[in-house]
Amino acid sequence: MKQILVIDDEPDILKLISKILEKAGYRVMTAENGRLADKLFNEHPFDLVITDIIMPQKEGLEIILQLRENSPDTKILAISGGGKIERAGYLDAARAIGAHAIVKKPFEISHLLDKVEQLLNS
Amino acid sequence: MSIILPKELKHPRVLLQSALIFLPLMAVVVLMSLHVYRSEQSRNMKEIREAAQKNMIDKQQCLTKKIEDTIQDLHFIASLPEAPNALENPRGTAAERVNKTLISLSNAKTIYDQLRYLDTSGKEVLRINYDSLKGAYPVAESQLQEKKHRYYFPAAQQLEANDVYISPFDLNIEHQEIEWPHKPTLRFARSVFDRYGEKCGIAVINFRGQLLFDTLGLHRTVRHEKLMLLNDEGFYLTGAPDENNWGFMFPGTEKATTFAAHFSDEWTRISDTAEGQFHTKSGLFTFKKIYPLPSNSSTGSNNFYWYMVSLVPENRLMTIVPAKLDYITLTILTGLILFTGTLALTTRIERSRQSRKDLEKLAAEIQAFYDHSPTLIAIFSPDGEYLMVNKATSEFLGMPAEEIVGKSFADLLLPELVKVFMERTGKVIETNTPITVRDHITISNRARYFHSVIFPISSENSRPSMLGASSVDITEQILYQNVLKENEARFRSLFEESPDAIFLADASSGIITRANEKASTLTGLTRDELAGKHFTSLHPEDQQEIIVKSFRENETESRKSVTSIPMESFVQHKDGRKIPVEIISHKMRLDNRDIIYSIFRDITIRKKTESELQEKTIMLETVTESVPAYIYMKNRDLRYTFTNRYGLEQHDHLSPEQLTGKNDYDIFPEAIANHYRSTDKTVMETGQPLMNMEEEVVLPNGTCVPVLTNKFPLFNKQGEIEGVIGISMDRSEQKTAEERNRKLENQLRNSHKLETLGTLSGGIAHDFNNILTPIIGFTEIAIDTLPPDSDTVQDLQVVLKAAKRAKKLVQQILTFSRQEPQNLLAQQLQPLIRESMDFLRHSIPSTVRTEQIIEEFDDTVMCDAFQVQQVVMNLCTNASQAMETEPKTLTVELGKITIDSLMAASHKNLKENQSYARITVHDTGKGMEKEEIDRMFDPFYTTKGVGKGTGLGLSVVYGIVRGHDGEITVESTQGQGTSVSVFLPLMTKQQQQKTDSNETDSGH
Incomplete structure (x- = not known):
């Protein structure tokens, strides 16, 4: 069973995504911020990490950079509700530094599941 | 080289005299030349005439001789003793002998084409032809022809005894065809009689006519003469000018081929007369009727004749007569010699007349000079007797010259003078040289001074026979010298002091x-x-x-x-x-x-003093000319006495020269002049300056320059007020700057406000998305878990729909705040605009007329196509909604503009010297208030009323334009409409190439 970590500072969104993924048959763990996520990385291997970009304490972009370095096999899906760095949006920035896919908030369930499936089967 | 003519030649009389001598002489020369020329001409003509006549007679004799010879030969043939036998039996021995005889004859003569015998029925019995190559030969029996129908056969048949028939001169006919080449032929015929005196046939000779013509051509004695032979009807036999001889043989050409056709008048004269000579404008004609038959040989000989005509054409005659030019040249040469001679002669005459006159004139002039001279001149004998005196002398002595002559010194002068005079006379005679003396004589109590020369007059180197005296009154000079001396003293004192x-x-x-x-x-x-x-x-x-x-x-x-x-x-x-x-x-x-x-x-x-003054003037000028102010002085009448040159260059102001002497009413509109006048008066009346008045100067070109004026009274040395000095500082620069600052500030404030709002709404949008995510997500999950036909699913669908609307709104906020990623590509604007307009056609009311003004240029910009279309569509939608009354015209314009410094200064987002594409959307609506313009890009600001618009359309436009490094400007006139212009930076060629290569690299 594939193991997925979801990081978002919004508990409702964490709850939503884990519900969708669990229903689809994945094992899901959640973290409300980057620091909690770090802890989980050390304890468990993940096939996929879904992370928000803009979060207090530790930015999503930082998490992506770290993951690329420590665990190159783990797939990364970035999700964001908007905002931008200079010209490119946050999501573009995330992709640029190593996220394998991006999804804009708010999203449709089917869209999210498609992306997840694609990443885990590739 | 120039010929120097004697000056006398210029005298008209010389020319007249020359003409009087020269012209009659010249007339005689001309007449003589004319006479000689005429007689030469007539002699030449006579020679030509005579030669022509002689030639004619020669030719005729020649012709007649040939014909006579031929007739002799005919008689010979006809009288051959064996001829009758030959005629009877053409194959017999007689015929053979006759044949031989005829062949001998033909070869000997060579001029007979044919020698024939015809029997009484007209059939040829014997025939000898002659050919210049083959010689004479008998014609085979089978070749002999029937000739009874040829005109000469019946004619010859009729002749009696030894009469001879000569056919008309014509062209030979063989087998009913005119033989070619033409063979002019003359046939001679007579009867042959047997021993019983019965006619047994006809002998015929065909004479080669060409030989006759050759004869005519021989021995030409007259130059350029042309000989023609005509038949009795005037047809050319030979010598036709156009070679159309034998005209009568060719039916249809008769008219044009007669002599009469060429020379009709001449033909009339020739045909009437036997022979003659005449001269017409065509030339000299000599002619003669020729009767080829001897008068005794035939009955019809008088009716058979030809004309021989010779023509020396007129143009040839002209060359024969003496050359006119030679005579003219000779005459002119003679004339020239005569003229020169005459001129030389008259010049000499005039010269001698002139010199005699000169002498007479000289004598008269000397006399006049002598009489008019103020000098006293006298000639006298050695013993003191006056021989001659001039007028001056006679006046001095107070008696007429006639009375003086013959008298001596002693009769006329004071005794002491007589003594002095005689002494001087003696001295001159003795030395034979002139002496010069100065006399001081008192006459009527006045001192007179004379300067005299007494000189001997002698013809040879002998003792003088006479003496002359010439005395000049120098009283005036003496007196003048005295005055000079006085002057000199005066001058000396002037000089010294x-x-x-x-x-x-x-x-x-x-x-x-x-x-x-x-x-x-x-x-x-x-x-x-x-x-x-x-x-x-x-x-x-x-x-x-x-x-x-x-x-x-x-x-x-x-x-x-x-x-x-x-x-x-x-x-x-x-x-x-x-x-x-x-x-x-x-x-x-x-x-x-x-x-x-x-x-x-x-x-x-x-x-x-001068240099001090100059320095002051320069200083004053420098000050007045360099201050950015109108400086002027007016006198007590308030007329301008001084103005500086300020404003001349920029504003076409009046120059000091134009202003001086004028008053304000001459220059400015009345209202302004009134104002100036009243302030001037106040200053003059109170003697106090007026400071910092805000006024306007109206220039001749209509420009109003805002000024700050100070006016001061102008005092003279006595402390009285003499006028006004005014200094009007130009405030236009200041005012423009103020205006510009105010605008800039406003814009800055405006754009800053929008930036702040953007950032703010960007943040809100992010949060909103986070809020919307669980709403949408859980609603979807809920719908999935419920049976599809339940009422709850219906309700949840509404939640989902509303949440999705909220999502779209957030999307727009993000676009305005430029936090939405763009898909930037280098592309042309024109297709984007046209596409948007096509799309808009469905959504804009049909009452709105749309126009596109698209300028052609390289309109490539780096842009997000979707966003640019969104801008155009938003602006157009807004514009079409802004128009409430007709006519409603919506214009979309695309053009190119390069930003100048002024534009860059007033729009902080436009870069100087950068080229931009400008998309302008005009409407003809009611226009906007300033307050509306200031707020129109604010998010959520709308004039459309609650529920009709989100108020985000134009803020999105603003966001997009700024996201493209562009700028947006608005111009609106109340009641006329609004123009919104979007500026997008144009890509240079290099930038485009760079982008192209990047795209290729990245595999697009």
């Missing part, structure tokens, strides 16, 4: 001869030191050249006027000072020498 330095110098050498006391003071040198110096040494070295130059110019000038122009220079003082002086120089003649008289005036004080 003059307040100016005076120098006298020799004009030729430039050496100073005298100087006065003041000159000594000026130079620091003593008068002795000055004398002998060169005049240039008075001046500092750098001035000397100028002085010499101006002196030369002056010298040239002073020939025209007495006084020289004053010049300024410096004098070098002994102690080293350079003293400024004004110099006036005169040139004058004194004691036979040219003297320069120079007055030097010390102008040190004047110079100082």
